[in-house]
Amino acid sequence: DNQNLEKLTAAKAAIAFVKHNDVVGLGTGSTATLAIKELAKLMENSLKITGVPSSEATKELAISLGIPLLELGKVNAIDISIDGADEFTEQFNLIKGGGGALFREKIVASLSKKRIVVTDGSKLVEKLGAFKVPIEVNPNAENYVILKIEELKGKPVKRVKNDEVFITDNQNYIFDTDFGLINDPEKLANELNQIDGILAHGIFVNLTDIILMAKGNQITSYHK
Numbered sequence: 001d002n003q004n005l006e007k008l009t010a011a012k013a014a015i016a017f018v019k020h021n022d023v024v025g026l027g028t029g030s031t032a033t034l035a036i037k038e039l040a041k042l043m044e045n046s047l048k049i050t051g052v053p054s055s056e057a058t059k060e061l062a063i064s065l066g067i068p069l070l071e072l073g074k075v076n077a078i079d080i081s082i083d084g085a086d087e088f089t090e091q092f093n094l095i096k097g098g099g100g101a102l103f104r105e106k107i108v109a110s111l112s113k114k115r116i117v118v119t120d121g122s123k124l125v126e127k128l129g130a131f132k133v134p135i136e137v138n139p140n141a142e143n144y145v146i147l148k149i150e151e152l153k154g155k156p157v158k159r160v161k162n163d164e165v166f167i168t169d170n171q172n173y174i175f176d177t178d179f180g181l182i183n184d185p186e187k188l189a190n191e192l193n194q195i196d197g198i199l200a201h202g203i204f205v206n207l208t209d210i211i212l213m214a215k216g217n218q219i220t221s222y223h224k
């Protein structure tokens with residue numbers, strides 16, 4: 001369908017930035033998956049890369065495609081990362097975590113020299129917040145964190161998937177939290193960073209260099 005075509009268009013545009021011998025941060029989600037598959041095709045034409053996966057799902061995909069991998073906790077730097085987003089603004093603020101991989105995605109982005117986000121046309125927003133902010137919480141801090149999020153006027157809802165409580169790759173819960181439209185994402189991100197028990201939240205500020213958005217067969221690229 002059209003959205004899938006847009007995701008593929010953005011994915012193809014992103015891999016043009018990957019160079020021979022790059023260490024590449026591999027994102028999570030349907031658009032990042034398309035980019036990873038395009039990367040694997042390039043490898044057949046002798047492009048040499050090493051991947052750093054942002055989730056167990058992406059790790060398994062990369063292994064199935066024969067992409068050599070490094071363990072995220074063991075790398076000191078990543079040359080370029082390609083990942084998706086659930087929402088983005090023209091100020092390069094994102095909401096991520098729709099796929100539940102936000103913690104390792106944030107570490108990948110934090111280690112990367114160049115961060116590319118690939119999206120279809122539906123992700124561009126004036127203000128973040130229509131998409132609820134995923135917040136990864138250690139189960140031992142569950143009620144404490146709920147109280148602290150409510151103090152910030154958030155409405156946390158524990159994520160359920162296939163009728164089961166969703167458990168992340170890091171053995172934590174996700175609370176999808178409605179803060180309404182977010183006027184100051186950096187301020188909210190900093191407030192959430194102060195709450196012990198939160199491993200990561202899905203507000204990505206100052207973690208993106210290039211956004212490639214496909215609308216129809218047009219690519220709009222935003223460069224920081």
Ligand code: DER
Binds near residue numbers: 031083101
């Ligand atoms: O979970 C994530 O952060 C994903 O990257 C998500 O934000 C985008 O997933 P999509 O490419 O399947 O829309």
